[in-house]
Amino acid sequence: MLDIKFVRENPDIVKENIRKKFQDDKLPLVDEVIALDEKRRSTQVRADELRANRNSLSKEIGNLMAHGKKEEGMALREQVTAQAKELEKIEKENAKVTERVTQIMMILPNIIDPSVPIGKDDSENVEIEKFGDPVVPEYEIPYHTDIMASFNGIDLDAAGRVAGSGFYYLMGDIARLHSAILTYARDFMIDRGFTYYIPPFMIRSAVVEGVMSFAEMDAMMYKIEGEDLYLIGTSEHSMIGKFIDTFTNEEDLPQTLTSYSPCFRKEKGAHGIEERGVYRIHQFEKQEMIVVCKPEDSKMWFDKLWQNTVDFFRTLDIPVRTLECCSGDLADLKVKSIDVEAWSPRQKKYFEVGSCSNLSDAQARRLRIRIKGENGNYFAHTLNNTVVAPPRMLIAFLENNLQADGSVNIPKPLRVYMGGKDNLVPTK
RNA sequence: GGAAUGAUGGUCGAGUGGUUUAAGACACCAUCCUGCUAAGAUGGAGUACUUGAAAAAGUACCGAAGGUUCAAAUCCUUCUCAUUCCGCCA
Numbered sequence: 001m002l003d004i005k006f007v008r009e010n011p012d013i014v015k016e017n018i019r020k021k022f023q024d025d026k027l028p029l030v031d032e033v034i035a036l037d038e039k040r041r042s043t044q045v046r047a048d049e050l051r052a053n054r055n056s057l058s059k060e061i062g063n064l065m066a067h068g069k070k071e072e073g074m075a076l077r078e079q080v081t082a083q084a085k086e087l088e089k090i091e092k093e094n095a096k097v098t099e100r101v102t103q104i105m106m107i108l109p110n111i112i113d114p115s116v117p118i119g120k121d122d123s124e125n126v127e128i129e130k131f132g133d134p135v136v137p138e139y140e141i142p143y144h145t146d147i148m149a150s151f152n153g154i155d156l157d158a159a160g161r162v163a164g165s166g167f168y169y170l171m172g173d174i175a176r177l178h179s180a181i182l183t184y185a186r187d188f189m190i191d192r193g194f195t196y197y198i199p200p201f202m203i204r205s206a207v208v209e210g211v212m213s214f215a216e217m218d219a220m221m222y223k224i225e226g227e228d229l230y231l232i233g234t235s236e237h238s239m240i241g242k243f244i245d246t247f248t249n250e251e252d253l254p255q256t257l258t259s260y261s262p263c264f265r266k267e268k269g270a271h272g273i274e275e276r277g278v279y280r281i282h283q284f285e286k287q288e289m290i291v292v293c294k295p296e297d298s299k300m301w302f303d304k305l306w307q308n309t310v311d312f313f314r315t316l317d318i319p320v321r322t323l324e325c326c327s328g329d330l331a332d333l334k335v336k337s338i339d340v341e342a343w344s345p346r347q348k349k350y351f352e353v354g355s356c357s358n359l360s361d362a363q364a365r366r367l368r369i370r371i372k373g374e375n376g377n378y379f380a381h382t383l384n385n386t387v388v389a390p391p392r393m394l395i396a397f398l399e400n401n402l403q404a405d406g407s408v409n410i411p412k413p414l415r416v417y418m419g420g421k422d423n424l425v426p427t428k
Numbered sequence: 429g430g431a432a433u434g435a436u437g438g439u440c441g442a443g444u445g446g447u448u449u450a451a452g453a454c455a456c457c458a459u460c461c462u463g464c465u466a467a468g469a470u471g472g473a474g475u476a477c478u479u480g481a482a483a484a485a486g487u488a489c490c491g492a493a494g495g496u497u498c499a500a501a502u503c504c505u506u507c508u509c510a511u512u513c514c515g516c517c518a
Binding site: 041044045047048049051052054055057058059061062063065066073074076077078079080081084204247368370377 | 478488499508
């Protein structure tokens with residue numbers, strides 16, 4: 001969400017930005033919102049005048065009544081009643097205009113960072129850097145569910161009967177590996193100075209509506225029947241929700257937080273063949289990082305955040321690359337976003353395992369996340385990034401650590417969480 | 429889940445329809461004054477929007493949203509949260 005004052009003073013920048021994002025249908029909204037805003041301000045001035053008049057007359061009525069001058073009081077009362085109609089009309093008009101202004105401001109995209117590559121859709125995203133060699137071994141890498149099955153580690157049939165498609169049972173060493181990765185990720189981020197959080201896994205509709213659009217909400221969120229509660233789609237929802245309508249003291253910044261949560265997503269829409277198994281599912285777990293910082297620090301934090309994920313995957317011997325979202329693929333609230341993708345030796349390509357976003361002050365303005373500063377108050381900058389999200393991450397882990405004999409290497413940092421084992425041997 | 433009580437500024441706390449411009453205290457900031465582990469005096473200080481070059485002014489905000497009224501912190505309705513008691517429970 002942009003600052004209406006910025007739009008008023010820089011309509012050309014706002015329009016140019018819309019063009020860069022290939023959303024030309026939104027161009028007329030800029031002039032519309034500027035005109036509406038002007039109208040809103042003029043009606044507010046009139047309404048304030050009327051209210052000021054009413055306040056002073058009411059006070060006089062009070063005085064007159066107190067001194068027993070009933071008739072004079074009644075006369076004034078009629079005056080106030082007379083202008084009440086105009087006030088009501090103006091208030092209604094003002095509310096209507098304000099609603100439309102807010103509506104437009106919600107869909108005007110944030111000004112993208114100058115470094116963002118221009119492109120229409122995800123096909124024009126740009127690879128930034130590769131970390132580690134994307135090796136394709138000579139032996140065949142089976143589909144990830146088959147690798148898991150060789151350890152007796154997955155039961156999708158039973159999950160289908162019990163909960164439907166998009167759910168899974170993980171068992172034995174594979175389940176333990178899943179937990180080990182999350183615990184390692186937690187400690188990895190704590191060691192880098194982040195504060196560990198376990199947030200609420202359900203949130204109210206008011207918070208949901210704050211952190212996402214209605215369309216996203218419909219496509220993602222599970223609602224609890226008979227309650228005003230939704231299952232979170234990511235811990236970002238409850239972590240950012242924590243800051244809604246708050247002031248944070250400048251000296252308490254930056255807030256560098258790492259949160260664990262299960263995530264629940266409807267995943268409405270069609271899925272390709274490579275999304276079978278535990279790639280795209282209704283329930284997964286995620287270690288996330290959230291940063292709330294001063295505006296001048298957000299670029300620096302953005303680079304630190306995605307670097308954390310890259311480092312994490314590299315300690316587990318998984319080759320990754322960073323892929324920058326082009327202008328057309330960038331969500332409207334974001335100024336810049338980089339996906340971390342892991343190498344799949346089976347598919348011989350990279351696939352998304354994390355997403356790092358800088359929202360500048362757009363999310364903060366929308367949710368009134370403010371900083372109390374020495375020289376006045378201002379909106380914070382917010383960022384979020386995935387540390388790791390198994391079981392999808394297990395796909396990359398198993399494919400990259402699979403040996404010719406079907407066993408799976410446990411990289412050194414993970415062994416302490418796996419009972420000291422340095423490899424897993426298939427049961428069949 | 430049932431019942432009772434409550435929610436007021438940075439903190440405590442007064443306020444049951446009209447000199448409330450939210451009293452008072454504590455904490456805070458500025459200035460002044462005073463020779464002693466600091467006290468005192470005066471003043472200032474919230475958030476948002478609007479008008480204005482500025483000084484300043486106006487409006488709204490007493491948990492939230494509605495309502496009644498010329499006028500609401502105060503009355504009415506709904507909701508949220510907290511505390512206590514009972515019940516249930518890992």
